[in-house]
Amino acid sequence: MRMREFKLIERASKIFSIQRDDIIVAAGEHDAAIVKIGNRSVVLTTDNLHEKADFPESMLPEEVGHMALAVNLSDLAACGAKPLHFLYTITIREGIDDEFFERILYGMQKLAKKYDVAVVGGDIDFGDELYISGFAVGVVDRIVTQANARIGDRVYLTGLLGKAQLSLEQLFSGMDREEIAYPQSLFTPEPKVVEGIEIAKHANSMTDISDSLAVSLNLIAKKSNVSIVLNGDLIPLEHLTEFVSLNKALELFLYAGGDYELVYTSKEKSYGFEIGEVVEGEGVWIKKGDKISRVEFRGYSHM
Amino acid sequence: MRMREFKLIERASKIFSIQRDDIIVAAGEHDAAIVKIGNRSVVLTTDNLHEKADFPESMLPEEVGHMALAVNLSDLAACGAKPLHFLYTITIREGIDDEFFERILYGMQKLAKKYDVAVVGGDIDFGDELYISGFAVGVVDRIVTQANARIGDRVYLTGLLGKAQLSLEQLFSGMDREEIAYPQSLFTPEPKVVEGIEIAKHANSMTDISDSLAVSLNLIAKKSNVSIVLNGDLIPLEHLTEFVSLNKALELFLYAGGDYELVYTSKEKSYGFEIGEVVEGEGVWIKKGDKISRVEFRGYSHM
Numbered sequence: 001m002r003m004r005e006f007k008l009i010e011r012a013s014k015i016f017s018i019q020r021d022d023i024i025v026a027a028g029e030h031d032a033a034i035v036k037i038g039n040r041s042v043v044l045t046t047d048n049l050h051e052k053a054d055f056p057e058s059m060l061p062e063e064v065g066h067m068a069l070a071v072n073l074s075d076l077a078a079c080g081a082k083p084l085h086f087l088y089t090i091t092i093r094e095g096i097d098d099e100f101f102e103r104i105l106y107g108m109q110k111l112a113k114k115y116d117v118a119v120v121g122g123d124i125d126f127g128d129e130l131y132i133s134g135f136a137v138g139v140v141d142r143i144v145t146q147a148n149a150r151i152g153d154r155v156y157l158t159g160l161l162g163k164a165q166l167s168l169e170q171l172f173s174g175m176d177r178e179e180i181a182y183p184q185s186l187f188t189p190e191p192k193v194v195e196g197i198e199i200a201k202h203a204n205s206m207t208d209i210s211d212s213l214a215v216s217l218n219l220i221a222k223k224s225n226v227s228i229v230l231n232g233d234l235i236p237l238e239h240l241t242e243f244v245s246l247n248k249a250l251e252l253f254l255y256a257g258g259d260y261e262l263v264y265t266s267k268e269k270s271y272g273f274e275i276g277e278v279v280e281g282e283g284v285w286i287k288k289g290d291k292i293s294r295v296e297f298r299g300y301s302h303m
Numbered sequence: 304m305r306m307r308e309f310k311l312i313e314r315a316s317k318i319f320s321i322q323r324d325d326i327i328v329a330a331g332e333h334d335a336a337i338v339k340i341g342n343r344s345v346v347l348t349t350d351n352l353h354e355k356a357d358f359p360e361s362m363l364p365e366e367v368g369h370m371a372l373a374v375n376l377s378d379l380a381a382c383g384a385k386p387l388h389f390l391y392t393i394t395i396r397e398g399i400d401d402e403f404f405e406r407i408l409y410g411m412q413k414l415a416k417k418y419d420v421a422v423v424g425g426d427i428d429f430g431d432e433l434y435i436s437g438f439a440v441g442v443v444d445r446i447v448t449q450a451n452a453r454i455g456d457r458v459y460l461t462g463l464l465g466k467a468q469l470s471l472e473q474l475f476s477g478m479d480r481e482e483i484a485y486p487q488s489l490f491t492p493e494p495k496v497v498e499g500i501e502i503a504k505h506a507n508s509m510t511d512i513s514d515s516l517a518v519s520l521n522l523i524a525k526k527s528n529v530s531i532v533l534n535g536d537l538i539p540l541e542h543l544t545e546f547v548s549l550n551k552a553l554e555l556f557l558y559a560g561g562d563y564e565l566v567y568t569s570k571e572k573s574y575g576f577e578i579g580e581v582v583e584g585e586g587v588w589i590k591k592g593d594k595i596s597r598v599e600f601r602g603y604s605h606m
Binding site for chain 1 (some may be wrong): 312318321338340341342351353388391393394395408415421422423424426428430432440443492
């Protein structure tokens, strides 16, 4: 769990706290900031990746470029924003030649084209480690954040979880990238851009799975002053129990990050499947038969 | 000279080349990208700084935060944009405690307040070196780039150059930060935000001094298909000759970076002083008495 990160983000939110008409959702309150520019609601987000923390050794340069854009697009998707523009900074280390650099950009551009994102700027410098920061700009028509889940909403998830972390652990255990269960989840995760835009038309709250489903739902519950109860019978684990025990599978599903899915609460469903409901109270819980247990506020980043 | 950087930026511009109605000025063409969002022309820019390349050892954390915002505001100023929003990513290394981190943010926030910039987002992670990337968003009414200098324009500069590099060299020669000539130029340079907004109302071309006056003017000359001739008699060097030889002073004025001034070409002057004129031809030249010599396309980043 990145507890220090959460603490520092909270400090930062206080330091940069601002009341201004054009700031709809500010730093630290959601996956991205939402501001008013002219006649549009604009979503701004930034994410930083670096080699030692975020890129498995066997990751191809095209996948590094894909990832740098994908994490930012996922933040926009979490707001239901249509992505428009992207900028990056890249720090190149010794051993990264011009070809490697270009392959990173080709990977970025391939994903950008898919979602009609214009890569309009960048900054290049040189250092000891490969760093890529991304900055994405999008627009929304209807504002959906983590803060408005309503009693009686159902909780929906756009896809299966735990695949990225399972694959990473397989990689660490010595498997080749060809042997792991879900290489695409680990190396070229797909941000749920199209889904996010549709879901934002009806959802009361939404976020993406950055750290874990547990963190995402706890944030929604806390910011919306509600409780969320997951129905254990609705949680699909077959894609994991094929490889690990049932206990481990549930742990991965609830507490692993890196899967780029969206979770939302709504009175209706457009994408995904139901996993629980919003009720009065506090915290996040999982119910299986007669047993109810707390879903803790923790997760692990995927490396 | 950061020749590899320029080459890679050129490659990136080709890879990300895009024709789209909302892209007014794209990657690699100017100090920042200019895009249309709704009814506004929005300026987007990003700059990356890291410890080993950009922060002298004696730099205070507040100054690190100031610098991270200032470089980005200078890019906006180069477009005459009114800055609105800022986001950052920061990588914290071992030895940076919570207090150091907060002091960085306080330095950032102090400068942000001065120019009414809302810091609306950030991303925090952990690594081996202190990295800060910044992303700034602004708006412009009239588009001014490096590309439209006109024959007959005068060339104006908003302030004295060479101060940051002189101070850095003094620091490297063993002086304390209290002893160097222009500590403010080195540690808390002031982006020319107010000046940029005014100048953009009438200038035909404008840019900031990132690498050097020589690089800035060569870019304007090349992109505008004109020649620029500096008048050696109009170039103020007293602030440098107080400390170094006349030759070294001219070298610093023309080829050193880090001073955050703006250079522009226009038929009229709002801020600064005249240093030359725009004529037919190519390249940048300096005339002193009967002697005319070429101002080369080179500069040095300030560390």
